[in-house]
Amino acid sequence: LYLNSFNNTAFASADAVRDRIRTDVSAAIWHGGSLQSSAGVRLLLPEQLEREKVQELAGLSIDRLDVECTRYQPAPELLTAAFDEKPVDEILVSHLLKSNCLVTGQPDWGSVQISYSGPQIDQAGLLQYIVSFRNHNEFHEQCVERIYMDVLARCKPTKLAVYARYTRRGGLDINPWRTSHPQSPPANVRTARQ
Incomplete structure (x- = not known):
């Protein structure tokens, strides 16, 4: 708009x-x-489009998991971690993030990358949690902030970064990133979905 x-x-x-x-x-x-x-x-001017790289987000895709998803509003209680096991450093990715624009109600599709150190997050629960945004109305930035805060509160990582790359609407890239610690921003590359 x-x-x-x-x-x-x-x-x-x-x-x-x-x-x-x-x-x-x-x-x-x-x-x-x-x-x-x-x-x-x-x-990005029209004559620069052909030089743009297409690259997927680094990390292990959790979309491969065969889980039943029945919740379609953010459900942080789906997030759990293995607090009694050795901590891990892990990057998890899903291309199933979908919410709705708070103003227009139009669907917003995105890929999300969660990088963390700490207790291992249950991947099935994380995937169900990401899918639970399906009927939720919130801006991209608010969704990433909510994911960050929910993972931080429920899974208690020592380091956490949440990055989302949304498909465009109106020619505008909105790719929010939230991190708990100083680091360089993620590379600004297009995913195939974008």
């Missing part, structure tokens, strides 16, 4: 478009907050 508000608007350059989006998004993010910063905005 925001991008569509620029229909029939003339900009002097791609830099002017990027600056306008950065200003508007930064104002929306920090509105009323004490911390002020600027959002990062990267425009």
Whole structure:
């Protein structure tokens, strides 16, 4: 909706478009907050599309599991971990994340990568939890924050990062990332679904 508000608007350059989006998004993010910063905005021009790499998220896919999913609102109680076993370092991936836009009700499909150190997370329960977002109405960023907080509270990892790459709607990539510790941001590559 925001991008569509620029229909029939003339900009002097791609830099002017990027600056306008950065200003508007930064104002929306920090509105009323004490911390002020600027959002990062990267425009991909049509002549650059063919140079974009397609790459899948690193990690073990939990989509291979044969589990029955019957919950379609976020159910953090599905998350469990092996607290009495040796801790692990693991990266788990699912392409079955789906929620609905809070404003339009349109479906939002995404892939999610969960990197953690700590008690081993039960993969079947994690997959059921991810699928439980199916009928949930929330923005991408809120979904990633909810997943992060639920995994942190229920599974108690010592390190945790949650990264999602959503399919585009309106030509806009929204790929939220939340981490418990300083690290470089994930590589900004397209998945085949995007």
